[in-house]
Amino acid sequence: MNTQDVFDHRQVRRAFSRAAGSYSAAAALQREIESRLFESLDYLGDQVPTSILDLGSGPGTGALELRRRWPKARVVAMDLALPMLRQVAPKRGWNPLQRPIDRVCADARALPLADDSVDLIFSNLCLQWVEDLDALFVGFRRVLRPGGLLLVSTFGPDTLHELRASFAAADAADHVSPFPAIAAFGDALMRAGFRDPVLDRDVDVHRHADMAGLMRGLRELGATNALAARRRALTGRGRFAAAQTAYEQWRGEDGLLPATWETITAMAWAPAHGQPIREGGEDVARFPASGIPVRRRGGG
Template identity: 60%
Template sequence: MNDLFDARQVRHAFGRAAQGYEEASALQREIESRLLESFDHYALRHGDAKPQVIVDLGCGPAHAAAWFRKQIPDARVIAIDAALPMLQAALPNTRGQWLRRKPVDRVCADLRALPLADASIDVLFCNLALQWIDDLPAAFAGFRRVLKPGGLLLCATFGPDTLYELRTAFEQADEVPHVSPFIDIAGFGDALVAAGFREPVLDRDLLVETLPDFTSVLRGLKAMGATNALHARRHSLSGRARFAAADAAYPRDGEGRFPLTWEAVYAQAWGPEPGTPIRDAGGELASVPLSRIPIRRR
């Protein structure tokens, strides 16, 4: 098994969390709001020209999609998520009274296989979905395919300091991984450059929650869908002894409470012109439109 993540488990976890996600996702909303601030750069580059098609990818409750609909009333806004229950729970945010004239379209699809035409999207917004993807360069290649030249990519993911307290605790209690690995800001930027995106700008934040006990940590992660989806996870119950050991090993703050760290990595980049090369470890890979390849017919 080469894949790091079990995609079906990811969909199941977020589908199961859909009904209570609104109450459990304050952290995601905060990161989303910070990422949305970068949308101002679209007007700085394009002046009065408004985006015509905007995608909220890995949309969850589709708050970002609703925000874009308010900001750009004439644009087509598409909310995409791989978990159907999450899209169903997003209905109030995409079909509210003020959205009746032009509601947000909802599409159930995997971001690794976007059902979107080439060079059709003006703004691609992806908040906290890429950390569940094995092949980041392939995901960015798909983003590049659908984004118009000069289109804006806004995305956020989790960096390696995320959940380090929980990772440390379980390393003392169990031999199998309980916390996903997360890419660092340099690797995230390198993947954008390798995919051919122009002028990437990256930033990071550390956000720390403080919870009363170990049970609250685990319940909070489950409520937001952030459960263990690694193929290498334990597929049987971990048992009380392992959880008790992890509880005992969890680092506390000065008041005996349980800190939970999240490292948010933000990226802004622009869609490249057609023909911009894609780079891998071996150098540049040519990108040639099919229409420019001569075909000899017998």
């Protein structure tokens, strides 16, 4: 693990691997946000992608819908957790008229895909586990063909602010991940050279009987504390009780505790070859090797 990492990515993999069996039943919010992303696919118009990446695919609901829309396209379901990918299966068995979904276990930070090989990158609630958005978007731009569509969602900084503040009142250690603001997310897209970015922000509030129920639901989703600087010992009963007491200030008239989820969705288009990208404080332009003219000298 790099000492500069915000997240312990091995812990991210372990948490989502353990949650593979419970994720689908617990992922109501994730499915709702996924449906919002699907609505944005209308911006493709008559374009028919031939190669699609569902990044952070989880149990594959997005990949299955993408293949339903474009049955002739190659759809790649990619996830960091292998047990999640084992959940990716057709709802009604194998169909000889549809291409199978390719499953790839890989890290979003190092996409094992060729340059200019993808028409659409679709990613629902995966990017909040990556600390370096600039490097991530450089990788996206590398694999997207010019004019390809990037369609993603992530969580914003107001997410679980009640839980964050409650633990802060009881414990100096961080318990809730940091999330990028919508401005930072958009700036990273622009630095990577993406065209015409459109970003939206939504806030959903879910309600729970108690903090223990909220924490249990987070574990079922794989959304546990994966911060590199987290305390490795279990949270003691005293600290947990203090956090529960602090959370009570938000209990509503309905008798339930709110949990806020701020969602950022973004859509942007890959630029043509040669448009500069910001790397290491300098503008760098890339061109495909096939686009470099070769002059042949006559032989004697």
